[in-house]
Amino acid sequence: MELLIFYPLALASIILALFVVFNKSAIGSAVCLIGMMLGLAGVFILLQAHFLAILQVIVYAGAIMVLFMFVIMLLNLKDDDTKWKIRERNVWLSSAAGVLMVGVLYKFMDATADAEFNSPATVPENFGTAELVGTSLFTDFVLPFEVASILLLAAMVGAVVLAKSKVD
């Protein structure tokens, strides 16, 4: 039953990710990326990570993609659609990376096909809720949490400084 939900979600995510790469216009790529993020939020719900699914929708599909949209519309790249071209210099590098990735995929399938993880652990009823994740975040991981807040503050200051002044 869960497979029937998983396969369409996974297939849609992969197809939308390919559209992100092969779309001619940047705004089309951004719209496809929003669709992919929403599909992945569905996958997270399937994995009972409800809190992370909501965060995925709010932070990724909401905040980050709005930032992308703003910048794309601000820059107003008109002739970019017509000049889409693969970078010739990277063809060999891309082919090598593709071969490597196929190897990694094969290794994944080989290693996990008959692994012990195929029978998942039984999880408590409130697994992945904001309550449980938040308790873990504020007890065991309180230092990384504070470091993340400092990181976000530094990123905010950096973005303001970089976007405000003219680079010489």
Added chain:
Amino acid sequence: MVPLSHYLILSATLFSIGVLGVLIRRNAIVVFMCVEIMLNAVNISLIAFDRYMNQHDGQIFSFMVMCVAAAEVSVGLAIVIALFRNKATVNLDEINLMKW
């Protein structure tokens, strides 16, 4: 129940697509989007292992990945805007100010 390998294959496929995009696209903004795809692919792996081992650490980790992604995007897009102000292009092949 979906086997764990399915989630890992989905994750690896999305990661490969992200790497492909970073390598073949020249628009800096689309390259950023492909980096986002790669970060999302990692999140799938973390959360899937989490669910199958009944732990919470992976969800905390993917929470941190989201924080880093937000920080990276804000700074990166600010750099793109600053570059665009100087050179009026987001084509990565034409941005070679710091090369030699």
